[in-house]
Amino acid sequence: MIDEGVLAQIRTMVAEREWDQFHTPENLAKSITIEAAELLECFQWHRDADLSRVQGELADVLTYCCLLADKLDLDIGRIVLDKLQETRAKYPVDKARGRSTKHDRL
Amino acid sequence: MIDEGVLAQIRTMVAEREWDQFHTPENLAKSITIEAAELLECFQWHRDADLSRVQGELADVLTYCCLLADKLDLDIGRIVLDKLQETRAKYPVDKARGRSTKHDRL
Amino acid sequence: MIDEGVLAQIRTMVAEREWDQFHTPENLAKSITIEAAELLECFQWHRDADLSRVQGELADVLTYCCLLADKLDLDIGRIVLDKLQETRAKYPVDKARGRSTKHDRL
Amino acid sequence: MIDEGVLAQIRTMVAEREWDQFHTPENLAKSITIEAAELLECFQWHRDADLSRVQGELADVLTYCCLLADKLDLDIGRIVLDKLQETRAKYPVDKARGRSTKHDRL
Numbered sequence: 001m002i003d004e005g006v007l008a009q010i011r012t013m014v015a016e017r018e019w020d021q022f023h024t025p026e027n028l029a030k031s032i033t034i035e036a037a038e039l040l041e042c043f044q045w046h047r048d049a050d051l052s053r054v055q056g057e058l059a060d061v062l063t064y065c066c067l068l069a070d071k072l073d074l075d076i077g078r079i080v081l082d083k084l085q086e087t088r089a090k091y092p093v094d095k096a097r098g099r100s101t102k103h104d105r106l
Numbered sequence: 107m108i109d110e111g112v113l114a115q116i117r118t119m120v121a122e123r124e125w126d127q128f129h130t131p132e133n134l135a136k137s138i139t140i141e142a143a144e145l146l147e148c149f150q151w152h153r154d155a156d157l158s159r160v161q162g163e164l165a166d167v168l169t170y171c172c173l174l175a176d177k178l179d180l181d182i183g184r185i186v187l188d189k190l191q192e193t194r195a196k197y198p199v200d201k202a203r204g205r206s207t208k209h210d211r212l
Numbered sequence: 213m214i215d216e217g218v219l220a221q222i223r224t225m226v227a228e229r230e231w232d233q234f235h236t237p238e239n240l241a242k243s244i245t246i247e248a249a250e251l252l253e254c255f256q257w258h259r260d261a262d263l264s265r266v267q268g269e270l271a272d273v274l275t276y277c278c279l280l281a282d283k284l285d286l287d288i289g290r291i292v293l294d295k296l297q298e299t300r301a302k303y304p305v306d307k308a309r310g311r312s313t314k315h316d317r318l
Numbered sequence: 319m320i321d322e323g324v325l326a327q328i329r330t331m332v333a334e335r336e337w338d339q340f341h342t343p344e345n346l347a348k349s350i351t352i353e354a355a356e357l358l359e360c361f362q363w364h365r366d367a368d369l370s371r372v373q374g375e376l377a378d379v380l381t382y383c384c385l386l387a388d389k390l391d392l393d394i395g396r397i398v399l400d401k402l403q404e405t406r407a408k409y410p411v412d413k414a415r416g417r418s419t420k421h422d423r424l
Contacts, residue, residue, distance in 0.1 A: 001107070001110055001112075001113065001183050002107055002186060004107055006107075006183045017204075018203050018204040019202075019204075022206045026155075030146060030149075033145070036135075036138045036139040039138060039139070040135045043131070043135050043136075047130065047131075049132075049135075051178065054131070054178065055178070056185075058175060059188065059189035061138060061167065062185070063189065065168050065171070068164060075107070076108050076164075077109060079162075079164060079168070080108060080169055080172075081112060081115060083162055083165035083166060084116065097123055098123075
């Protein structure tokens with residue numbers, strides 16, 4: 001789990017390197033996408049990927065997500081819970097069960 | 107922060123809908139990238155984005171990250187801390203301070 | 213411009229290496245996204261990028277686009293023209309002029 | 319194929335709407351990535367996608383690629399051919415035949 005201790009270590013790493021100046025919300029959104037695509041690259045030609053590469057790339061995505069949340073004063077747990085509530089409403093169990101169809105076509 | 111309570115709610119939402127069958131690591135990696143790009147879309151033409159849209163898209167990225175970590179039996183906090191250690195080593199403070207240069211060109 | 217001569221050279225390069233077996237439409241779609249993100253990486257922290265890197269990454273995106281079109285028996289010029297027609301209809305000049313707003317909010 | 323006629327129609331569509339002001343190289347790179355991910359979304363949960371959706375999204379990627387090339391005064395055919403030459407050199411037929419391995423691990 002990502003608790004305050006983890007978040008504190010991310011912040012310290014960035015502060016020590018004075019990288020905050022590069023971390024506009026826009027640049028962080030770009031960075032999340034770039035790292036997500038590196039994660040996807042682990043699966044470019046095959047369904048199974050090298051676990052240690054996946055782990056490193058997933059960590060990069062998560063770290064930039066935490067930095068963007070921080071920058072916008074959002075609590076990552078709070079926004080995940082809020083979105084879960086929306087998802088539950090958009091995809092009622094009886095309609096969505098066992099289907100990967102998008103809500104607007106359910 | 108994303109603690110066990112948040113993770114439990116994500117798992118329940120998925121289990122109730124029997125969506126686990128779609129969540130291969132490869133499909134989750136695709137999903138993380140797709141949601142990351144929707145987050146980026148908030149910043150497509152402008153540097154400042156609508157906060158509530160950003161919040162929703164960031165939550166989607168985080169949720170799929172949690173699902174992929176679960177699927178691979180990874181602890182999201184643990185992998186972030188492991189990667190931080192690597193980053194600290196690759197970007198020593200005295201070399202990286204105030205610079206956005208990639209480590210292989212530092 | 214990308215004419216039949218260029219397409220023929222792409223096909224030959226792939227055929228000589230027997231890479232067609234990896235080029236499912238799904239894998240090509242992943243590859244387009246991965247290369248697009250590498251293009252974006254040229255602009256990760258700065259608005260201006262190294263032109264020769266941009267050129268190489270843009271070429272990669274285009275090459276995979278041509279391969280996907282080929283695989284699906286689509287003519288890249290034809291589909292671009294078809295989509296232009298849709299775009300013109302969705303964004304009438306008098307409504308869309310000088311605005312970056314999405315059509316559903318115009 | 320994408321010839322001068324197709325490029326001219328793209329340019330006219332943009333000019334009529336005065337959209338050139340939004341088309342910085344950075345914004346176009348973001349747009350290419352965003353559209354690439356929409357293309358990928360056609361394959362999010364399944365290997366086979368709806369052909370007409372794929373066609374439309376692929377056209378969007380190609381259109382933004384043409385706009386970025388234009389903006390940087392690059393000929394799309396030229397840069398594809400230049401990159402092919404690099405690829406041929408990095409992946410010699412006898413080493414790369416039938417393998418999806420990256421050049422640095424060949």
